[in-house]
Amino acid sequence: MSDKVLSSSLEDYLECVYNRINQNGAVKAIEISKELNVSRASVTEALNKLAQKNYINYGRYEMISITDLGIEKAKEIINKHNVLQFFFENILGIEKNEAAKTACGIEHIITENILNKLSEFNDYCVKKTDFINLFKQGK
């Protein structure tokens, strides 16, 4: 059995696979290729690696499906993404696209521990509406 650790790059591929399957019931390699701005060849390579690590089920010319392990991992990544994006967008007031793009980079780096704290902090800020409103007004 091969190593279970995922690089940032493979996490991106897995996240994409998960989101597409969730939204459309299936994914095609070419969609991933377009979403991540990589060649079709690179997608094939990445999917083979994910399959080898048991995050997805995949074989030559076969449909792509996601394993339980893959779902679990994808959810973790997406949760990180959402917490980060929420903080940038709704606390700091960053424009959506920039918030999303940056969240995408950081989601592969941040620890579970910091993520949890940030998540609590987001919740806390939401409760204390005044605080954030005043910040946004530069007061």
Next chain:
Amino acid sequence: MSDKVLSSSLEDYLECVYNRINQNGAVKAIEISKELNVSRASVTEALNKLAQKNYINYGRYEMISITDLGIEKAKEIINKHNVLQFFFENILGIEKNEAAKTACGIEHIITENILNKLSEFNDYCVKKTDFINLFKQGK
């Protein structure tokens, strides 16, 4: 003239060079090697790249010095690092080492724009002491 863009890895080398020169007036390759946990050979390679991009002055067996461009760039990176670490450590209440390590990863990703906003946010939180104290008490 070669490309001026620095990879995360080269940013780490530059940051290390800058800090050491600031603290001790000079750097030796072997110190960088120890601080960044890489081989001496990798340091030589990285220093050559930084010199080629005009961030440092460097030649075979020569002293390492940093250019104005290098200083400017290093300050940017270190500022990012500090703002991030402050947020993790003093706002979220993360332990120093973890805060530093994560800041180190994110400093290469975050945009100037988000950095500025986060910096303002740090300042704002410092002013509103009560807010952060209550968060830390889980209220």
Next chain:
DNA sequence: TAAATTTGTTATGCAAGGCTAACATTTCGG
């Protein structure tokens, strides 16, 4: 100061992640 140690460089190789081009397979439109 000469030998030993430390530090720096070079040569070479490896893994990851990307690319293009050519080929294989599948899907779609007549």
Next chain:
DNA sequence: CCGAAATGTTAGCCTTGCATAACAAATTTA
């Protein structure tokens, strides 16, 4: 059902960043 178009795969190559091993230079020390 067949040919064209779309999609997927493979082969070969490139770049970055790292390593080790052997060699070169500098520094230390006996």
